[in-house]
Amino acid sequence: MKGIYQNIITSISNSEKLLAVLIDPDKMKPKVVSSFISKVNQSLATHIFVGGSEVEEGFTDALVTEIKKHTGLPIILFPGDVTQITDKADAILFLSLISGRNPDYLIGKHVEAVSKLSKMNLEVLPTGYLLIENGKQTSVERVSKTKPIKRNQIQSIINTAKAGELLGMKLIYLEAGSGAKDSIDSHTISMVKQELNVPLIVGGGIRSKVELELAFKAGADLVVIGTAFEEDESFFNEIKK
Ligand code: 1GP
Numbered sequence: 001m002k003g004i005y006q007n008i009i010t011s012i013s014n015s016e017k018l019l020a021v022l023i024d025p026d027k028m029k030p031k032v033v034s035s036f037i038s039k040v041n042q043s044l045a046t047h048i049f050v051g052g053s054e055v056e057e058g059f060t061d062a063l064v065t066e067i068k069k070h071t072g073l074p075i076i077l078f079p080g081d082v083t084q085i086t087d088k089a090d091a092i093l094f095l096s097l098i099s100g101r102n103p104d105y106l107i108g109k110h111v112e113a114v115s116k117l118s119k120m121n122l123e124v125l126p127t128g129y130l131l132i133e134n135g136k137q138t139s140v141e142r143v144s145k146t147k148p149i150k151r152n153q154i155q156s157i158i159n160t161a162k163a164g165e166l167l168g169m170k171l172i173y174l175e176a177g178s179g180a181k182d183s184i185d186s187h188t189i190s191m192v193k194q195e196l197n198v199p200l201i202v203g204g205g206i207r208s209k210v211e212l213e214l215a216f217k218a219g220a221d222l223v224v225i226g227t228a229f230e231e232d233e234s235f236f237n238e239i240k241k
Contacts, residue, residue: 100146128164138177176204193219
């Protein structure tokens with residue numbers, strides 16, 4: 001599958017909103033993939049993201065292979081580490097954690113990833129990744145050893161996102177963190193969106209159709225939801241096609 005970024009741009013220019021279901025290879029057993037993906041296929045989801053903060057080596061490759069058997073949706077890696085890179089997926093969010101100041105997550109892991117990526121046919125999507133404070137510590141904060149930007153420092157969030165775009169990043173991702181207590185608020189989404197020319201991804205702590213629609217209305221082009229589906233698959237009923 002090619003042209004994933006171009007398809008995102010086309011969807012946005014057609015005023016379509018995008019939804020990614022995030023699957024953590026550490027939490028999903030291969031035997032439940034088929035039934036889970038059939039629910040994804042019947043939902044409004046347009047993309048599948050695969051990744052987690054801490055995943056055992058080999059799990060991502062096996063999981064993506066299994067998911068591919070059951071769906072035609074694009075599968076995008078959302079890796080917590082270099083070990084999660086597999087050419088079974090269609091694309092990879094090449095994430096630089098620009099809210100933090102840990103060189104490993106700004107450039108170090110990326111350098112490590114090159115020898116793998118250069119042998120693969122994955123579409124690489126350079127993404128400025130911003131962790132925003134959400135009321136509790138998240139795995140991204142713990143694993144990356146970086147501090148999130150405070151929720152009320154809106155100008156700092158905007159400037160960081162814009163700096164990512166000016167550095168050439170093709171996507172900006174506002175992350176409250178998996179299972180966040182408070183998702184990114186609408187005001188922040190809309191303020192950041194007004195300054196950006198590249199697509200805006202928003203994720204972390206979104207648990208209802210109302211919150212999903214609020215994020216879209218505020219300006220999110222693509223929303224990522226993981227925990228709400230992990231905790232209760234009946235959420236798929238609310239977002240049927
Ligand atoms: C996490 O943004 C994603 O990295 C999704 O968050 O699991 O809280 O939906 P949730």
